[in-house]
Amino acid sequence: GQIEGCIECHECAKRCEANAIAYTMQDEHIEIDAGAIILATGLDLYDVSPLTEYGYGKIKNVVTAIEFERLTAASGPTFGELKRPSDGKIPHAIAFIQCVGSRDFKHKAYCSSVCCMHATKEAILAYEHHPGTKSTIFYMDLRAVGKRFQEYVTRAKEDYNVTYIRSRPGMVAVNPENQNPIVWYEDTTTTETKNMEVDLVVLCQAMTPRGSKELAEILDIKLNEYGFVEVPDKLSHPVDSTRPGIFACGYVHSPRDIPDSVTQGSGAAARAAEVIAGGN
Known part of the structure; x- marks a missing residue:
C-alpha cells in the first residue's frame, strides 16, 4: 500500500543508484x-486503554509517547507543529508520565528500558519547537545508564526547562472549562498529595517483544x-x-x-x- 506522505511520483526510484526500489513487487513466500x-x-507498544486512571481515549489531551512523536514530526498530522488534539492550541505545559504499564505486576512487571531517555528527548523537542515550554517528567526511578545519558538529563534540566518529579501519578482528571488535564500525584520527597494542571499529558507506555x-x-x-x-x-x-x-x-x-x-x-x-x- 501507499506509504504515508508518498505522492507516488516515483522520483525515489529514479534517484536510487542501486535500483533497490521496485513498485511492482508483490508479497511472496520463499x-x-x-x-x-x-x-x-x-x-510492539502496550495497549494503555485498560489503565483507565490516566484517561487515555476519554480525555482528548492525553496522548501516548508515539503519538506525541508524530505531532512533532514534519510528516505528521500537524506537519511538525506541536498542537494539542482538543483545540489545536500549542501546549506550553506538558506532563510526561513514565512506566505506564511497565513495572506493574497487573500489566508488565519489567522495566521497558528506553522510556526515561525517550521522554527526555521529547521534552527537549517540545522546547525546541516552542522555546519556553515547561515539561514535567513523573518517574519512578530515573534509569539513565547509557553513555552520557546522565549528562543529557542534566542538560534537559538546565537548558530546556525540564523538571523531574519522583512520583507515580494516581489519576489524570480534566478541567471541563478548558480541557486541560489535571495530574494527581504523591510527591515522594514530601509525601504530599498534589495536583498539576497542564496543557497536554504524554503517556510513556510499556513495550513488548x-x-x-x-x-x-x-x-x-x-x-x-x-x-x-x-x-x-x-x-x-x-x-x-x-x-x-x-x-x-x-x-x-x-x-x-x-x-x-x-x-x-x-x-x-x-x-x-x-x-x-x-x-x-
Whole structure:
C-alpha cells in the first residue's frame, strides 16, 4: 500500500543508484535452507486503554509517547507543529508520565528500558519547537545508564526547562472549562498529595517483544516469563536461544535501546557465522 506522505511520483526510484526500489513487487513466500536464524523482530507498544486512571481515549489531551512523536514530526498530522488534539492550541505545559504499564505486576512487571531517555528527548523537542515550554517528567526511578545519558538529563534540566518529579501519578482528571488535564500525584520527597494542571499529558507506555509467542511455537524455542527469548547461558552465550543455531538480538531478546540493539546484532551475526563455519 501507499506509504504515508508518498505522492507516488516515483522520483525515489529514479534517484536510487542501486535500483533497490521496485513498485511492482508483490508479497511472496520463499523457503530458505538456512544454517542459522537470527530473531530481530523488534517491539510492539502496550495497549494503555485498560489503565483507565490516566484517561487515555476519554480525555482528548492525553496522548501516548508515539503519538506525541508524530505531532512533532514534519510528516505528521500537524506537519511538525506541536498542537494539542482538543483545540489545536500549542501546549506550553506538558506532563510526561513514565512506566505506564511497565513495572506493574497487573500489566508488565519489567522495566521497558528506553522510556526515561525517550521522554527526555521529547521534552527537549517540545522546547525546541516552542522555546519556553515547561515539561514535567513523573518517574519512578530515573534509569539513565547509557553513555552520557546522565549528562543529557542534566542538560534537559538546565537548558530546556525540564523538571523531574519522583512520583507515580494516581489519576489524570480534566478541567471541563478548558480541557486541560489535571495530574494527581504523591510527591515522594514530601509525601504530599498534589495536583498539576497542564496543557497536554504524554503517556510513556510499556513495550513488548513483537511476535515472540508465534515465533517460539514455529521455531520450538522457549520464552521467559515476560515473553522475551529465553537465553540459557547469559554469560558465555548471551545471544543464544534454547535451540542451537537460533539467536536473538534487540527487543525480542530483552528491553534495550537502539545502540545496545546494534551492538547485540553484531554479536548475533558473529555467532551465526561461527555456527555456519562449523563452530559451536
